[in-house]
Amino acid sequence: MLDDLSLDGMEEWDFDLLDDFSGEDGDDEAEEDDDEDELEDEDEDEEGDTMVQEVRGPAAPPPSRLGRHVQQAIGQMYSSHYEAARNTLPRGPAFLSHVLHVYKQDRPDKFREELRVSPSTFDRLVSRLAEDPVFSNNSENPQMPVETQVAIALWRFGRYGNSASLQHAANWAGCGKGTVDLVTRRVMTAVLRSSFLEEYICLPTEEEKAKAKEWVESHSCKAWRDGWCMVDGTLVPLDERPFWYGESYFDRKCNYSLNVQIVSLPNLRIIDVGYGYTGSTHDATAWRQTKMAQNHADILEDGEFIFADSAYPLEIFLVEPYKMPEREEPDNEVFNNHISIVRIRSEHAIGFLKGRFQSLKGLHVRIKDARSHKFATYWILVCIALHSFAMACEEEERAERGEDSEEVDNDPFIQEGLSSTSESDNNRPPVSVNRGGTRVQAARVRREELKEALFRDKEKRAERRRRR
Known part of the structure; x- marks a missing residue:
């Protein structure tokens, strides 16, 4: 569709x-110039026709009184672009x-x-x-x-x-x-x-990836450092119900919106985008069309993975929290909390985007056909590209002033946008997966290994604190 x-x-x-x-x-009076050119062309054609008549035969008899009135009325109409007086708005x-x-x-x-x-x-x-x-x-x-x-x-x-x-x-x-x-x-x-x-929505450099891994390790454990990026979905509300397949834009929050997938780094930079989907599209479906999902084998090295929430399918390269009823177990609850500590950066990345360009909190684009739908998605993509450009420039400005790169966390735009980011995992509809598949089983084993590594690291830290 x-x-x-x-x-x-x-x-x-x-x-x-x-x-x-x-x-x-x-920008000014372009339309008037086009109309005047057309009128001049018509006048030249009429003059040419008159000359031909003069050569071929006697001139036509003068118009009658009624004809003269008609000619004057037509001339007055062509002298102005508007027949009725315009009620202009003073600027x-x-x-x-x-x-x-x-x-x-x-x-x-x-x-x-x-x-x-x-x-x-x-x-x-x-x-x-x-x-x-x-x-x-x-x-x-x-x-x-x-x-x-x-x-x-x-x-x-x-x-x-x-x-x-x-x-x-x-x-x-x-x-x-x-x-x-x-x-x-x-x-x-x-x-x-x-x-x-391609310059501003792109994959990270080796230096950026190394810094991302260091951040993840400092906020979790060494075994988790290979999860250097995270994905999350957000809804861009529309100002009014679309006229074109309107019900397909109706989302889980009872708004009409567009679904956008954001893949970001811990430094809040957006590296991949999935867009063009209506609000009723599930995050798991929209995620599959991103470059990161389709080319993960080429982008991610051995052992690397992506952090996601429970709305996404469990994959060997996609680590998500435990769902009900497994998340009720104490160890799984601790694991989910640590996933949230890392993944909160994706919420901040989306909040930063919407806080800077707040048109994404309520898009004033009337969707009435396929072209206007594309225009709305182009608007979103332009905001993301300009946001990435601004982040790169502001990072250089902070470096010139000798400020720490983590100063970006104090940007007021983040707080302005956090109120409109994606909602809690508990309110998202879960994605159905084939629990008996070999791929899902391998992903479950990988998640258990990460959980065990987390608890081993917590025990080591507790032991070091006791020795002090």
Whole structure:
């Protein structure tokens, strides 16, 4: 029913739906220029026809009085694009210029609240996107500066609820609602280029993987260090019920939403995404379409695995907590608690994403067909890519200031987004698996080995404390 929109197909973006408003015209009066050109062409054709008539025969008799009135009425209609007077909305002063010229220099904290990125990150993003062909045209009406277009798009990505309406964005930017939609689509088109996505939503380097393993070991035991990443699903609520297969978007929280799978590192960086699924899709189903699930044999080395919650199927490379009734056993409960201590970082990663770009708390996209469904999923992917870009830039900024990389845990965006992350494992519907399969049995043995290693490590630590 719904198209598969995995990252593997990112070379085949449907840019037509993003280019509906991003043609060769400028931002102002592009439509009026097209109409005037058509009228000039028609006038030239009429003059040519008159010359032919003059050569071939006598001129036509002058029009009657009624004909002259008709010609005058038609001329008046063509002289204006609107037959009735327009009740235009007066525009007030734009706050955008104040953000770009005052907050950016004097109050970087307020700048980050408005555009969800630091001033330095904003400048780097503008430089990264400025050369994209979507920001150039052959029209006599030039586009507004790329800096302004990126600022408008970031402001929209960071808002939800009533403040996310086109009219609020237009009032903030000091332009028309059509221009707001136009520049947002341009920025989305530039971010969706495969070069941008592959650079910022990618697998970790060896150094990143080593740091991830060190973090896991410090929060669990040495045997668990090979679980250097974790997966979790989150729901992106929609502002209204979709008109296109609406019931398929109805999720377990009684909202209409889209299901997104996030694979992240302990440092909160997102390394893989599964998207394009409706809210009724189970996490186990959406997870199978991610790059990590399909290519785990090539990505994970021997002994490495992924932490997940109870909504996912138990695999040899996917470690999850015990489900009922096994989790009622005391040892299994301790094991589940330690899984949660590690896996909470996936909740923080999703909270960081939704706290920065809060449009993912309530997406204002009306889904009425397959194209609008794709546009909604593109919106989500753009937010994830920009979030990853911002995280990379802010990490470099902290390094330049000599701050610890763990300072990211104090970012206020994390707390702002945690309220909308995925809910507790206890409220998730369990996934059904074939308990008699050899693969499941091997996964169960692997989980028991990890549990035994955890308790051995706890005993050693207790013994060291007693000796002190």
